[in-house]
Amino acid sequence: MIEIKDLHKSYKMGSNSLxxxxxxxxxxxxxxxxxxxxxxxxxxxTLLNILGMLDVANSGEYNLDGVPIKNLNExxxxxxxxKFLGFVFQSFNLINYKSALENxxxxxxxxxxxxxxxxxxxxxxxEQVGLKEWATHLPSELSGGQKQRVAIAxxxxxxxxxxxxxxxxxxxDSVTSYEVMDLIQKINDQGNxxxxxxxxxxxxxxxxxxxxxxxxVIVEDKKVKQVRASEYV
Amino acid sequence: xxxxxTWKEIFETIQKNKLRTFLSGFTVALGILIFVSLFGLxxxxxxxxDKFFQEDATNVLYLFPGKxxxxxxxxxxxxxxxxxxxxxxxxxxxxxxxxxxxxPRITRNKVVKYKNESNSYNVTGVDWGHQFAEKTIxxxxxxxxxxDVANKxxxxxxxRLVEKDLFGNVNALGKFIDIGNSxxxxxxxxxDDGGDREERGIYLPYTxxxxxxKNTDKINQIxxxxxxxxxxxGAIAYENSLRKFFKDKKFISPDDQNGFFIRxxxxxxxxxxxxxxxxxxxxxxxxxxxIIAGIIGISNIMVYVVKERTKELGIRxxxxxxxxxxxxxxxxxxxxxxxxxxxxxxxxxxxILSSLGEKLAEDYFILNPYINTGVAVFATVLLILFGAIxxxxxxxxxxxxxxxxxxxxx
Numbered sequence: 001m002i003e004i005k006d007l008h009k010s011y012k013m014g015s016n017s018l019x020x021x022x023x024x025x026x027x028x029x030x031x032x033x034x035x036x037x038x039x040x041x042x043x044x045x046t047l048l049n050i051l052g053m054l055d056v057a058n059s060g061e062y063n064l065d066g067v068p069i070k071n072l073n074e075x076x077x078x079x080x081x082x083k084f085l086g087f088v089f090q091s092f093n094l095i096n097y098k099s100a101l102e103n104x105x106x107x108x109x110x111x112x113x114x115x116x117x118x119x120x121x122x123x124x125x126x127e128q129v130g131l132k133e134w135a136t137h138l139p140s141e142l143s144g145g146q147k148q149r150v151a152i153a154x155x156x157x158x159x160x161x162x163x164x165x166x167x168x169x170x171x172x173d174s175v176t177s178y179e180v181m182d183l184i185q186k187i188n189d190q191g192n193x194x195x196x197x198x199x200x201x202x203x204x205x206x207x208x209x210x211x212x213x214x215x216x217v218i219v220e221d222k223k224v225k226q227v228r229a230s231e232y233v
Numbered sequence: 234x235x236x237x238x239t240w241k242e243i244f245e246t247i248q249k250n251k252l253r254t255f256l257s258g259f260t261v262a263l264g265i266l267i268f269v270s271l272f273g274l275x276x277x278x279x280x281x282x283d284k285f286f287q288e289d290a291t292n293v294l295y296l297f298p299g300k301x302x303x304x305x306x307x308x309x310x311x312x313x314x315x316x317x318x319x320x321x322x323x324x325x326x327x328x329x330x331x332x333x334x335x336x337p338r339i340t341r342n343k344v345v346k347y348k349n350e351s352n353s354y355n356v357t358g359v360d361w362g363h364q365f366a367e368k369t370i371x372x373x374x375x376x377x378x379x380x381d382v383a384n385k386x387x388x389x390x391x392x393r394l395v396e397k398d399l400f401g402n403v404n405a406l407g408k409f410i411d412i413g414n415s416x417x418x419x420x421x422x423x424x425d426d427g428g429d430r431e432e433r434g435i436y437l438p439y440t441x442x443x444x445x446x447k448n449t450d451k452i453n454q455i456x457x458x459x460x461x462x463x464x465x466x467g468a469i470a471y472e473n474s475l476r477k478f479f480k481d482k483k484f485i486s487p488d489d490q491n492g493f494f495i496r497x498x499x500x501x502x503x504x505x506x507x508x509x510x511x512x513x514x515x516x517x518x519x520x521x522x523x524i525i526a527g528i529i530g531i532s533n534i535m536v537y538v539v540k541e542r543t544k545e546l547g548i549r550x551x552x553x554x555x556x557x558x559x560x561x562x563x564x565x566x567x568x569x570x571x572x573x574x575x576x577x578x579x580x581x582x583x584x585i586l587s588s589l590g591e592k593l594a595e596d597y598f599i600l601n602p603y604i605n606t607g608v609a610v611f612a613t614v615l616l617i618l619f620g621a622i623x624x625x626x627x628x629x630x631x632x633x634x635x636x637x638x639x640x641x642x643x
Binding site: 049052054055074075078079081082083087089093094095097098102106107109110111112114115154158 | 241242245250544545548549551552553554555556558
């Protein structure tokens with residue numbers, strides 16, 4: 001599903017350049033649930049942003065579902081993002097003046113799906129994350145866990161190839177974190193490929209594979225026995 | 234980009250961001266409203282000017298007698314100058330190339346009676362040409378003519394209000410009124426745009442008035458009109474020729490400014506038209522400034538709007554919005570708001586102007602303020618256009634910004 005060869009990324013900071021990713025080789029099969037771990041500054045978020053086409057690498061190859069991702073202009077990147085990827089952010093990033101339902105329907109708007117069908121599909125995904133009754137509520141009326149579940153529903157609405165989650169539990173207490181992880185595991189059970197960036201051990205162990213990043217290189221890549229979040233809920 | 238779905242999305246955004254909508258809409262509506270009002274009021278001021286000078290004919294010169302201040306050719310100073318009938322003949326004889334008509338004006342205040350009603354009025358002895366000089370409008374009957382003057386008939390033309398005062402609802406035409414103990418036949422009733430004072434006047438042949446006054450040939454004032462096609466230059470030439478001729482005839486020193494006076498309406502009109510033009514220029518300048526201020530206002534708001542929406546636009550981009558989607562969202566929203574509110578401001582402005590009408594004429598000299606619809610629409614479209622251009626620059630920047638940067642911005 002994802003194939004990365006010798007990926008480099010550096011940021012210019014004034015006259016210095018900060019080498020963040022120093023040759024990453026990495027691949028993900030369909031249906032995997034991968035945790036990307038590392039302390040802050042290890043380059044894990046940068047890697048996720050490049051995978052999400054929110055940022056571009058300086059050199060290296062990146063194939064997503066057999067499609068080479070390079071030399072993308074903004075319009076093409078936007079189309080690929082819409083078609084291939086779903087995002088979940090630490091700070092939820094819901095649009096605050098739109099209801100939960102409208103937030104979930106937004107990626108479908110950019111796919112030019114008619115409004116009625118869009119809202120029907122959005123409602124289906126809200127139901128999957130257990131928030132059907134909250135469809136008409138604004139983000140400000142939802143709890144943190146509910147917001148993240150809306151964000152996950154939104155990421156899933158466009159039926160992406162890969163779901164990218166950047167510290168999805170970073171702003172949540174542990175009980176709510178496990179609820180969200182439970183949801184992510186269930187989505188994974190349906191065969192979806194998911195990458196989760198986290199620095200929390202317990203969250204990482206709820207995935208099926210842990211990739212450890214340190215100073216811009218992969219220092220460890222191992223399969224683990226998945227801990228089901230439902231045990232804690 | 235212009236599908237119904239796009240519009241629906243925009244309506245929703247507008248509805249749910251009321252402050253933003255209000256701010257940009259209010260700026261544009263107010264800008265256009267002030268522009269339309271100012272421009273209209275300026276036009277009203279110019280209207281007052283025009284009307285003021287349209288009460289009387291504009292191709293007319295008035296000659297008033299005065300007193301000399303310089304001794305000349307054996308005459309002492311402080312000599313009173315008088316006009317007489319021969320002066321009228323001389324004007325006709327010497328200035329045919331300029332002359333349209335000439336009429337004397339001898340004004341007396343007399344008690345006028347009809348049956349039991351009596352009142353005092355200004356009674357003016359005139360020639361036929363006076364009708365055109367004063368723009369007197371005959372309501373019924375006729376004005377004085379050449380034969381009335383030649384035959385010294387005892388005919389009068391009375392103002393609308395004189396008829397109302399003395400006759401009430403009775404038709405005055407053909408009735409006889411008593412002026413200074415002589416009986417005169419009313420042959421016409423007139424009205425005048427100059428106001429009540431002029432409509433309380435009575436005209437009779439100047440020859441008749443002179444006959445009553447011991448057959449004198451003295452005249453108070455001479456009113457003469459030049460051919461309108463001569464224009465302003467002709468008017469000044471006529472004025473100078475007349476001045477020279479009468480200084481000569483009445484033995485007044487060429488340097489004496491006070492022997493008699495000439496009031497040249499054309500000269501005054503020219504000055505006042507220049508004043509009106511300057512006024513129009515100032516009004517246009519201020520109105521233009523209002524539009525500029527409006528454009529700057531809407532530009533500021535657009536920059537603020539884009540700034541405020543940076544994060545939202547980043548989210549939209551992460552979810553698959555293309556740069557064109559982003560620019561379209563911002564521009565369509567802004568153009569939609571500015572169009573609606575711009576035309577709202579314009580319509581309100583025009584409504585205010587037309588409701589004013591003559592209400593400000595009395596105290597503020599603003600008569601029938603109006604604005605050419607073309608000018609109003611042009612200004613509105615200009616503001617919308619510049620609002621869009623002002624919105625395009627930050628919108629484009631927002632569209633280019635990387636979603637990762639926009640999202641990092643907490």
